[in-house]
Amino acid sequence: MTEIQRMVLRRLRNALITIFGIIVLNFFLINVMGDPLTLIGHSPRTSPDVTDNTCLRLGLCARDINGKVYELDLFQRFLAYMKDFFTGNMGTSFHWQNTAVLDVIGPALSWTFLLIGTSTVITILIGMVLGALSAQHRGKPLDLATTGFSLFFYGMPFFWLALMMQLSFTKPEFNLHWWPVFPSSQEYDFSIAIFDWTNPSNIASALYHLILPAATLALGTVAGVSLVMRNSLIDVMTEDYVVTARAKGLAERIILRRHVLPNGLPPMVTLIALDMAFIFGGAYQVEYVFSYRGIGWVTIEAINNYDFPVLQFVVVIGGIAVVIANFLADLILIKIDPRIKVA
Amino acid sequence: MAFPSGSVSYWLRRRFGISEVRREKFVLTMNRLKEITNSVVHHRMGGIGFAILGFFVTMAFIAPFLPIPPPEHSFLDSQGNQLQYLQPSWEHPFGTDQMGRDILSRVIWGSRVSLLVGFLASVIAGVLGTAVGLVSGFSGGWHDEVLMRINDILLSLPWLALLIVLAQILGGHLSLDVIILTIGLTSWNFTARVVRAQVLTVKERVFVERAKASGASNATILRKHIFPNVFPLVFANTILTVAVAILSEATLAFLGKVDVGTLSWGVVLHEAEASGAALNGWWAWIVMPGLSLVIVILGFSLLGYALDEILNPKLRER
Numbered sequence: 001m002t003e004i005q006r007m008v009l010r011r012l013r014n015a016l017i018t019i020f021g022i023i024v025l026n027f028f029l030i031n032v033m034g035d036p037l038t039l040i041g042h043s044p045r046t047s048p049d050v051t052d053n054t055c056l057r058l059g060l061c062a063r064d065i066n067g068k069v070y071e072l073d074l075f076q077r078f079l080a081y082m083k084d085f086f087t088g089n090m091g092t093s094f095h096w097q098n099t100a101v102l103d104v105i106g107p108a109l110s111w112t113f114l115l116i117g118t119s120t121v122i123t124i125l126i127g128m129v130l131g132a133l134s135a136q137h138r139g140k141p142l143d144l145a146t147t148g149f150s151l152f153f154y155g156m157p158f159f160w161l162a163l164m165m166q167l168s169f170t171k172p173e174f175n176l177h178w179w180p181v182f183p184s185s186q187e188y189d190f191s192i193a194i195f196d197w198t199n200p201s202n203i204a205s206a207l208y209h210l211i212l213p214a215a216t217l218a219l220g221t222v223a224g225v226s227l228v229m230r231n232s233l234i235d236v237m238t239e240d241y242v243v244t245a246r247a248k249g250l251a252e253r254i255i256l257r258r259h260v261l262p263n264g265l266p267p268m269v270t271l272i273a274l275d276m277a278f279i280f281g282g283a284y285q286v287e288y289v290f291s292y293r294g295i296g297w298v299t300i301e302a303i304n305n306y307d308f309p310v311l312q313f314v315v316v317i318g319g320i321a322v323v324i325a326n327f328l329a330d331l332i333l334i335k336i337d338p339r340i341k342v343a
Numbered sequence: 344m345a346f347p348s349g350s351v352s353y354w355l356r357r358r359f360g361i362s363e364v365r366r367e368k369f370v371l372t373m374n375r376l377k378e379i380t381n382s383v384v385h386h387r388m389g390g391i392g393f394a395i396l397g398f399f400v401t402m403a404f405i406a407p408f409l410p411i412p413p414p415e416h417s418f419l420d421s422q423g424n425q426l427q428y429l430q431p432s433w434e435h436p437f438g439t440d441q442m443g444r445d446i447l448s449r450v451i452w453g454s455r456v457s458l459l460v461g462f463l464a465s466v467i468a469g470v471l472g473t474a475v476g477l478v479s480g481f482s483g484g485w486h487d488e489v490l491m492r493i494n495d496i497l498l499s500l501p502w503l504a505l506l507i508v509l510a511q512i513l514g515g516h517l518s519l520d521v522i523i524l525t526i527g528l529t530s531w532n533f534t535a536r537v538v539r540a541q542v543l544t545v546k547e548r549v550f551v552e553r554a555k556a557s558g559a560s561n562a563t564i565l566r567k568h569i570f571p572n573v574f575p576l577v578f579a580n581t582i583l584t585v586a587v588a589i590l591s592e593a594t595l596a597f598l599g600k601v602d603v604g605t606l607s608w609g610v611v612l613h614e615a616e617a618s619g620a621a622l623n624g625w626w627a628w629i630v631m632p633g634l635s636l637v638i639v640i641l642g643f644s645l646l647g648y649a650l651d652e653i654l655n656p657k658l659r660e661r
Contacts, residue, residue, distance in 0.1 A: 014495065021496040029508055155640035157590055159597050160612065160633035166621035167629055281503045285594065289616070296503075300598065303507050311508065318501035326499075 004334060015327040022319035026312055027081050085316075091309035095301065101309045104298060105317070112294035116283055118210065119217035124272065127222045131229025136256065138234060147230070150223035158282040162216045162289035169212060213290045220282050221275065228271045233264040266333055273329030277322045382653050389649025395642030399635070403454040414452040414606055417443040428618070428625060437627040440611075441618045449611050450632050456607035457589050457639070460523055464588035467527025469534055469581035476538025477573070481546060481565055490535075498532050505529060506591060507600055517601050526591045534580045541573045575654030583647035586640045593636055608632040 061069050062080075072080065084091070090101040134146040153161075236242065237260055245255045284296030291297065295314060302310040383389040412418075418426040418439060425443030429435050437446035479490040497505075510517050510525040545551065546569065554564050595601055596609025597616065611632040615621070620628045 014492070017492050018495045018499060021492060022499060025496055025500070029505075151641065151644070152637070155586060155590065155644055156637050157593055157597075157633070159594065159616075160629075160636065163612070163616065163621045163629050163633070167624070167626055170622060277499065277502060280501055284501075284503050285597075288598065299501075299504050300507075303504075311504070315501060315504050315508070318504065319496070319499045322499040322501075323495075 008331065008334065011327060011330050015323050018323050019320050022323070023082070023085060023316055026316050026319075027078055029315075090313050093302075093307055093310050095305040095307040095310070101313050104310055105295070105313060108293060108295045108298040109317075111292065112283055112287070112296065115210065115213055115217065115287070115292065115294055116279055118214040119221065120272075120279065122214070122218040123221045123225055126218070127225025128229050128268070130222070130226035132233060132256070132261075134226065134230040135233035135237065136252070138237075143230075146226065150227045153219060153223040154227065156220060158216070158220050158285040159289055161220050162213070162286050165212055165216045165219075166289065209290075209292070213286050213292050216290075217279070217282055217286050220286075221279055224275060224278075225268070225271065229264070229268060232267045233260055236260050236264040239263070266336055269332050269336070270329050273325045276325045277318075280318055280322075379650075379653060383646070383649055386649040386653060388645045389653070392642045392645030392647075392649060395638055396646060399454055399639050399642070400458065402451055403458050406451050406455060409451065411448040411451060412445045414444065414449045416445070416448075418445065419443065428623070430625070431627045437631045438625060440614055440628065446611070446628055446631065449606060450608065450635055453606050453608045453611055453632060454635065454639075456519065456605060457592060457609070457636070460519070460526065460592040460607070461585040461589035461643075463523045464526035464530065464592070465581050465584035467524065468531040468584050468588070469577060471527070472531035472534025472580075472584075473538050473573070473577050475531065475535040477542060477565060477569065479535065480539040480542025481561070481569060487539075491539075494532050494535055497529065502529070503594065506595060507598065510595060510600060517595070519602070519605060522592060522595060522601060526588045526595075530584055530587050530591065534577065534584060537576055537580055538573050541576050542569055545569050545572045576651075579647055579650040579654055582643055582650060586643035586647070589636070589643070590640060608636045612636075 062072055062076075064070055093099045093101055093104050096104050130146050130150075134143045137143045242255060242259050245259050250258075280296075283294065284299060286292070287294045287296035288300055295318075298310065299314045301307070302314065384393055418429075418435075420426055426439055427441055427443050429439040429443075431438045435445050435447065437450065440446055440449065475490050475494070479487045506525060506529055509529065510521060551564060551568050554568055559567075592601075592607060593609035593612070596605070596607050597613045599613050599617075601607070601610060601613075612629065615625070615628040615632075618625075618628075620626075
């Protein structure tokens with residue numbers, strides 16, 4: 001076995017352990033720190049006579065041979081949860097009555113992917129160009145302006161950025177007149193089921209409503225990409241082979257394309273993978289402010305309504321997605337960066 | 344006020360029975376601290392960060408003495424109705440909120456909770472992260488494996504969902520101490536990673552080997568040789584963590600997950616959102632608390648990066 005194969009195997013093992021840990025921790029987060037049944041009892045939406053059903057549905061209770069309902073202890077519940085999870089039985093939502101968890105999550109997830117996909121493409125393109133320009137003009141006004149812009153947006157909370165966008169771009173009587181006016185998503189007409197893929201006449205409207213949330217998310221994440229791009233390129237630009245290339249009299253453009261970019265890009269792959277968790281967190285807030293019915297909106301609804309099955313699944317799915325993204329980033333990095341031999 | 348240096352040392356000796364050697368060490372430490380403070384202030388980024396934080400911390404401290412109305416006071420008109428949603432004017436520079444309270448006063452008082460949560464939560468996170476990083480880096484083996492996997496797991500979980508779930512479960516109702524604990528418990532990962540990496544390099548240095556050879560116990564090596572070498576990094580990182588903690592609190596509060604009656608910038612923004620300020624064009628209500636938040640976060644980031652550059656020997660050599 002080569003060194004690289006061994007490294008990939010080790011990463012794979014770590015990723016699997018982490019995924020397993022996420023699944024287990026998810027259970028204990030919800031079950032050890034508070035009794036779900038008591039918490040459910042607090043919910044105004046659950047009436048006492050459904051407690052038995054709720055109990056069975058959550059996997060907190062089981063029927064014995066006579067069909068009598070009895071409570072399971074923690075370990076039995078854990079086994080039941082693990083079995084359910086690996087057999088793909090995610091249970092039924094409490095809040096959206098009689099809807100399977102997967103049917104709640106599925107559509108929401110597709111809307112979130114649309115939002116995150118759009119904004120990530122914008123972010124990567126703009127961020128890389130800004131970072132490259134900034135690195136090329138290091139120390140000049142353009143660089144200072146870009147870096148200042150990035151630092152300012154870097155620590156900005158997404159929810160505030162979303163509010164500011166709403167403030168400036170939505171109501172025609174309040175925003176600056178030369179800016180285009182977008183519909184605020186708080187004004188969706190939910191009676192026409194706008195968040196519904198099956199109705200093609202809604203798609204155009206849905207996409208129109210996508211512009212502001214996607215722009216917000218992109219504006220919030222572009223700063224990190226451009227800062228890292230700039231630093232990574234500047235690191236490369238001071239290497240000997242770039243000095244040599246310049247001494248040979250190559251044009252700046254060619255140096256950038258042939259010598260700097262290929263060596264400066266690998267860190268970006270890791271960054272974008274690591275950023276996935278951050279972007280998801282941002283998407284939660286943006287969706288909340290714009291009432292955009294994605295996974296973040298569903299999560300917050302689930303928390304507010306003590307909808308444990310949905311919540312459990314959202315947390316697990318989010319965690320696993322991040323682990324897989326990181327693992328893939330490692331693989332790509334090994335593939336494209338010849339310098340990596342042993343980490 | 345200038346103390347003659349002799350009197351301080353006299354006081355220290357009388358109070359703590361501090362020996363000459365200890366005193367010299369103390370003076371050395373103080374000098375080093377002064378040096379660092381000087382270089383932070385003269386560092387371009389650090390100076391700006393220092394000024395920003397100085398301004399906001401002062402504001403938080405002197406809030407009770409400023410000529411502003413109490414933050415919970417509702418202004419009434421002659422009929423006894425609350426003066427809601429007033430636009431900025433001389434009397435109310437940032438306008439009033441849904442209960443006729445002065446927003447400027449609420450923003451100034453709100454700095455107290457935001458900063459307090461930031462500091463306390465990052466202290467918890469700093470201590471936890473340092474402990475994990477030290478143990479993980481120094482002992483290696485399966486301790487390291489277990490701690491790093493836990494770190495991975497916490498880093499991968501959706502941060503906001505984790506925060507809200509943990510807060511909901513820890514407290515039921517989200518008082519300030521629960522919020523601080525929650526944020527502290529969820530933001531130590533980065534510090535742990537940085538400390539671990541640093542411990543791994545320090546561990547291989549000659550002076551550690553010599554200490555080992557002369558029979559020092561592991562605890563002594565950690566305390567006397569490794570910790571002092573990672574401390575600057577911990578310090579710089581904790582400053583950066585404060586920014587994260589303030590952001591976390593603001594997000595939780597904005598989502599309405601903080602006790603009613605708490606007053607922080609996030610709460611003011613939550614009330615603005617709940618009243619539809621963005622759609623009604625009440626700009627000052629959104630811009631002012633948010634801008635304070637962004638500027639304070641920027642201040643901590645600048646200070647953190649400057650400290651990192653000054654204290655981190657690797658970056659200093661460049």
